Amino acid sequence: MQNQLPTTRRGFLKTTGYLSLAFAIPLESALSQATNAKPRLPGDLQNNRKLSAWLRVNANQTVTLLIGKVELGQGILTAVSQVCADELDIDFKRVQVISGDTALVPNEGVTAGSFSMPYCATAVQYASAEVRSILLELAAEKLNQPVANLSVQDGMILGSNGTRMAYWDLVLGESLNREATGLIKPKQPHEHRYIGQSVPRIDLTPKILGDAKFVQEHRPAGLLFGHLVRPPTYAAKLLSANVASVQKMPGVVKVVRNGSFLGVIAKREEQALAAANTLSASAKWEVEKKLPTHDGIFDWLRNTKPNRVIETKIQPRLSAEASVKTVEATYYRPYHMHASIGTSAAIATLGADGVMLIQTHSQSVFETGIAIAKMLGLEPSKVRCQHMQGAGCYGHNMADDAAADAALLAMALPGQPVRLQYTREQEHKWEPYGSAMVIQTKAGVDAAGNVLDWDLQIWSTPHGTRPGGEPGNLLSARYLEKPFAQPTPTNGGPPNYAADRNGIALYDFAGHKVLTHFITDMPVRVSSTRGLGAYANVFAIESFMDELALAANVDPLTYRLRFLKDERARDVLQKAAEKFGWHSWKNTPNRGRGIGFARYKNIAGYCAVALEVEVNPRNGRIRVIRAVAAADSGHIVNPDGVNNQIEGGLIQSLSWSLKEEVKFDDTQILSTDWNSYPILTFSEIPPVDVVLINRPGAPFLGTGEASQGPTSAALANAVFDATGVRFRRLPLTPERIKQGLDKKGTA
Amino acid sequence: MVQFTLNGQTVRSTAHNSTPLLNVLANDLQINGTKFGCGKAQCSACLVMVDGNPIKSCVAPVSAVAGRTVTTLAGMKEGDKPSRLQQAFIDEQAAQCGYCTSGMVIQAQALLDRNPSPTDAEVRVALDGNLCRCGAHNRIVRAVLRAAKGA
Numbered sequence: 032m033q034n035q036l037p038t039t040r041r042g043f044l045k046t047t048g049y050l051s052l053a054f055a056i057p058l059e060s061a062l063s064q065a066t067n068a069k070p071r072l073p074g075d076l077q078n079n080r081k082l083s084a085w086l087r088v089n090a091n092q093t094v095t096l097l098i099g100k101v102e103l104g105q106g107i108l109t110a111v112s113q114v115c116a117d118e119l120d121i122d123f124k125r126v127q128v129i130s131g132d133t134a135l136v137p138n139e140g141v142t143a144g145s146f147s148m149p150y151c152a153t154a155v156q157y158a159s160a161e162v163r164s165i166l167l168e169l170a171a172e173k174l175n176q177p178v179a180n181l182s183v184q185d186g187m188i189l190g191s192n193g194t195r196m197a198y199w200d201l202v203l204g205e206s207l208n209r210e211a212t213g214l215i216k217p218k219q220p221h222e223h224r225y226i227g228q229s230v231p232r233i234d235l236t237p238k239i240l241g242d243a244k245f246v247q248e249h250r251p252a253g254l255l256f257g258h259l260v261r262p263p264t265y266a267a268k269l270l271s272a273n274v275a276s277v278q279k280m281p282g283v284v285k286v287v288r289n290g291s292f293l294g295v296i297a298k299r300e301e302q303a304l305a306a307a308n309t310l311s312a313s314a315k316w317e318v319e320k321k322l323p324t325h326d327g328i329f330d331w332l333r334n335t336k337p338n339r340v341i342e343t344k345i346q347p348r349l350s351a352e353a354s355v356k357t358v359e360a361t362y363y364r365p366y367h368m369h370a371s372i373g374t375s376a377a378i379a380t381l382g383a384d385g386v387m388l389i390q391t392h393s394q395s396v397f398e399t400g401i402a403i404a405k406m407l408g409l410e411p412s413k414v415r416c417q418h419m420q421g422a423g424c425y426g427h428n429m430a431d432d433a434a435a436d437a438a439l440l441a442m443a444l445p446g447q448p449v450r451l452q453y454t455r456e457q458e459h460k461w462e463p464y465g466s467a468m469v470i471q472t473k474a475g476v477d478a479a480g481n482v483l484d485w486d487l488q489i490w491s492t493p494h495g496t497r498p499g500g501e502p503g504n505l506l507s508a509r510y511l512e513k514p515f516a517q518p519t520p521t522n523g524g525p526p527n528y529a530a531d532r533n534g535i536a537l538y539d540f541a542g543h544k545v546l547t548h549f550i551t552d553m554p555v556r557v558s559s560t561r562g563l564g565a566y567a568n569v570f571a572i573e574s575f576m577d578e579l580a581l582a583a584n585v586d587p588l589t590y591r592l593r594f595l596k597d598e599r600a601r602d603v604l605q606k607a608a609e610k611f612g613w614h615s616w617k618n619t620p621n622r623g624r625g626i627g628f629a630r631y632k633n634i635a636g637y638c639a640v641a642l643e644v645e646v647n648p649r650n651g652r653i654r655v656i657r658a659v660a661a662a663d664s665g666h667i668v669n670p671d672g673v674n675n676q677i678e679g680g681l682i683q684s685l686s687w688s689l690k691e692e693v694k695f696d697d698t699q700i701l702s703t704d705w706n707s708y709p710i711l712t713f714s715e716i717p718p719v720d721v722v723l724i725n726r727p728g729a730p731f732l733g734t735g736e737a738s739q740g741p742t743s744a745a746l747a748n749a750v751f752d753a754t755g756v757r758f759r760r761l762p763l764t765p766e767r768i769k770q771g772l773d774k775k776g777t778a
Numbered sequence: 779m780v781q782f783t784l785n786g787q788t789v790r791s792t793a794h795n796s797t798p799l800l801n802v803l804a805n806d807l808q809i810n811g812t813k814f815g816c817g818k819a820q821c822s823a824c825l826v827m828v829d830g831n832p833i834k835s836c837v838a839p840v841s842a843v844a845g846r847t848v849t850t851l852a853g854m855k856e857g858d859k860p861s862r863l864q865q866a867f868i869d870e871q872a873a874q875c876g877y878c879t880s881g882m883v884i885q886a887q888a889l890l891d892r893n894p895s896p897t898d899a900e901v902r903v904a905l906d907g908n909l910c911r912c913g914a915h916n917r918i919v920r921a922v923l924r925a926a927k928g929a
Binding site (some may be wrong): 103173176232234235236239240241243244245247256347372374420422425455464523650671675680686704712714719 | 804805810815817818850867871883901903909915
C-alpha cells in the first residue's frame with residue numbers, strides 16, 4: 032500500500048485509527064525549547080523532530096510510515112519500509128507508506144542528490160527504534176514486567192512470564208507526540224530480517240498489472256482537459272492570438288490568456304489539443320535570435336564573463352621538485368535532457384475552501400507548493416500538493432511546471448479539476464536541461480609520470496533552478512502579464528557542490544587546484560540533471576587519468592591505484608577489474624577496454640565501471656560488448672534495488688555518452704522528439720554485470736547517481752584503447768568517431 | 779459510434795471517429811495502465827493489442843478498432859492473477875519507474891504469441907521500438923525469456 036490520497040487530515044486520522052488525545056506539550060519538549068540546546072538528530076529527524084510526524088501505530092494492526100521523500104522509480108518506498116519493519120519488529124506487510132503529501136508528511140525538502148537513503152532511511156531507522164522502545168515501556172508497565180524481560184514478534188510484545196500485549200492494543204495517546212531523542216540505537220546487522228534482503232518493490236506489482244495509478248492516469252470525476260500554447264522561443268512575447276474564435280471551437284470551456292501565457296480548457300482532451308493547435312497557429316510573437324547554437328556553446332562558455340570564479344579547491348604543493356612534463360586536455364559535455372518516457376502532467380482543483388489541490392509528480396512538493404502559491408497570490412497554506420507516481424524522474428524535469436500550469440488553468444474555473452499533460456514536443460523543448468560544460472585539465476608530472484600538480488578548471492552554467500519556493504523558477508510565471516523574474520541561481524557549495532560536483536578528484540595529489548567558472552547567464556534553460564556536474568567532471572578526470580597513464584606508460588588501473596588511498600575506493604576498482612578479467616584480457620583488432628571510477632560527491636556511493644567495446648572503423652559505430660560495475664553503497668538495505676540503480680544509471684549514461692546532445696540554432700531548440708533526440712534502444716544495450724560490496728553497520732550511502740560518471744569515462748577510455756584516438760567531446764557519435772579515425776589516418 | 783470488444787467486454791464509444799484510441803480508453807472508458815508517451819508513434823508506451831497485434835493507441839483513431847478485439851495491460855491478467863508474462867516481470871523486478879511497462883508487456887506478449895521460444899537477440903529486436911529511459915532493458919529481456927521458458 033502506498034500513496035493513498037486521503038482527502039482531509041481528519042479523514043486520514045479516522046482511517047488509520049490514530050487516537051488523538053489532548054495533552055499539554057510534553058515536558059522534555061518544553062524544556063528543550065527553553066534551553067534551545069537541541070541534540071543533533073540523525074538524518075531528516077533533525078528538521079522533523081517529532082516521532083508522530085513519522086509514525087503512527089494503528090488499531091487495525093498496521094503501522095503508517097509518513098515520509099517526505101517520494102518514489103521516483105528508485106525503490107525508496109520499499110527500502111524505507113524494510114528499515115521500518117526491522118526496527119519495529121513487525122511484518123513488512125504491516126507497513127503502509129504515505130509519501131509526499133504536503134498536508135500530512137514531514138517536510139524532507141527535495142527528493143534528489145542521492146540523499147534519500149542517508150537522510151530519510153536513517154530518520155526512519157532511528158524513529159522506528161525509538162517508537163519500539165516507547166511501546167516496550169508502555170507494555171512493561173501494563174504487564175508489570177521489566178523491559179529487559181520483553182521481546183517482540185511481529186508487533187506482539189511477549190513477557191518472559193508468558194504475558195503478552197500487542198502494539199495495536201496499547202493506547203499510545205500522546206506518547207509519540209514528542210521529539211525524538213535519537214538515543215535509541217538501531218539494531219545490529221545480524222538482527223535484521225528485511226534489511227539486506229532483495230524484498231520485491233511494493234510499487235512494482237500494481238504497475239505491472241495495470242492497477243497502479245500514475246498521475247498521468249488520474250481521472251477524477253468532472254475532469255476537464257487543458258493544453259498550453261508555448262512560445263516559439265525562450266524570450267518570445269505574445270503580440271496577439273485569435274482567442275475569440277478558438278473560444279467557439281467544439282468543447283472549449285475557456286481560453287486562458289495571462290500576458291504571454293496561453294492555454295485552453297476543454298471538455299475532451301483531443302478538443303483541448305485541437306484548440307491549442309489552432310490558437311498556436313493564430314498566435315503572433317515577438318521573437319529573438321540570440322542563442323549561441325549547439326556547436327557554438329563551448330566557445331560561448333569560455334568567453335562569457337562568469338558570475339563568479341569559485342576556488343573549489345586550492346591545495347598548493349609543498350615540495351619544490353620541478354615537474355618534467357605538463358600534460359593538458361579539454362573535455363566537452365553538451366546539454367542533456369531528462370527525457371522521461373512520460374511527459375509531465377498534473378491535475379489541479381481550486382476547492383470551495385479556497386485551497387488549490389494539486390496532484391503532481393514533483394520531487395519537491397513543499398517548495399513547489401510555496402512557489403505556486405506566490406505565483407497565484409495565495410497564502411502558502413492554500414496550496415496543497417499530493418505526490419503521485421510519475422514516469423521516471425532523473426532530476427528537475429517539468430513536473431513542477433506542469434503543477435504550476437495546471438493551477439494557472441484551474442484558477443480560471445473554480446471547483447473543476449483540470450488536467451494537463453504536455454505534448455512530447457513541449458516536454459523536449461522546454462524542460463530544463465543538464466548544463467553544457469567545458470573542463471580543462473592540466474597536470475605537471477615527475478620523471479615516473481606521477482602527478483605533482485593537478486589543475487582542473489570548469490566552465491558551466493547553473494545546475495540548480497528548482498522552484499525552491501520562488502515563482503520565477505516556474506517556467507510559466509516568467510510569461511505572465513506581471514512576470515516573475517527568475518532568481519539568479521547559485522552554485523551549491525561543499526560538501527555536495529553543483530557544477531563542481533566531483534570536480535575534486537579523489538586521488539591524492541600533492542598539488543591540487545580546482546577552479547569553477549560559474550556562469551549565471553542561461554541561453555538555454557538548465558537545472559539539476561542526474562549527477563549535476565559530476566557526470567562531466569568524472570568524464571574529464573577519468574579520461575585524463577588514462578591519458579596520464581599512457582604518458583607514463585603504466586596500466587590505467589595500476590596508475591589509478593598509485594594515487595588512491597581510500598581503501599573502499601581501491602576495493603571497487605579492483606573488484607570491477609577482477610570481475611571484468613582486466614589482467615587476463617587479450618587485445619584483438621578494433622576491440623578495447625576501459626575503466627572509470629568515482630565516489631559520487633566524494634561522500635556517497637563508490638562505483639567503478641569497466642567495459643569492452645568494438646569500434647567499426649568503416650562507419651565509426653561503437654558497440655559496447657559488455658559492462659561490469661562494482662559498487663559500495665555502505666550498508667545495503669535492498670541489494671536488488673542497488674543493482675537496479677547501478678545498472679540503470681550505467682545504461683542511461685551510455686545513452687548520454689553515445690547519442691545524446693540537445694541541438695539548437697540561434698533561435699530555438701531543434702531536439703523536439705525521439706527522432707531528433709534519439710536514446711539507446713534494446714539492441715544497443717550490453718549485458719551488465721553488477722558486483723556489490725556490502726558494508727554491514729556502515730551508514731547508508733546514496734546510489735542513484737553513482738554510475739553515470741565512471742561509465743562515460745570507461746567508454747571513452749575503451750574507445751581509445753580500440754582506436755588509438757582520444758575523444759574528448761561527448762557524445763561519441765559514429766560521425767565524430769569516423770571523423771577522428773579519418774584524421775588519424777591522414778596524420 | 780464505434781463498438782468493439784475491450785478486455786473481453788463489448789464497449790461503445792460515442793467519441794468522434796478520429797479521436798485517438800488512447801483518449802477513448804483512458805478518458806472515456808477509464809482503462810488504467812495504457813500510457814501516453816509521445817503522441818507520435820515513436821516510443822510504444824501506448825501499445826494495446828488489437829486482434830493479437832500491437833498497435834500504437836496514441837495515433838490510431840478509435841474507428842480503426844470497430845468490431846475488433848482490444849486488449850490492454852489490465853486485460854492481460856488471467857482472471858485475478860498475473861499472466862505468465864506479467865508474473866515474469868514481477869519475478870525479475872523488470873522495471874524502475876514502470877511507465878513503459880504496459881507497452882513492454884504488450885509488445886513482448888505479441889512476440890511470444892508468434893515465437894514461443896525467442897532468443898535474447900530476438901527479444902531485443904522485437905522490443906527495439908519500445909523506449910525505456912530508466913535502463914531496465916536487461917531485466918525486461920530476462921523477464922520475457924523467463925516467461926518463454928515457463929511456456
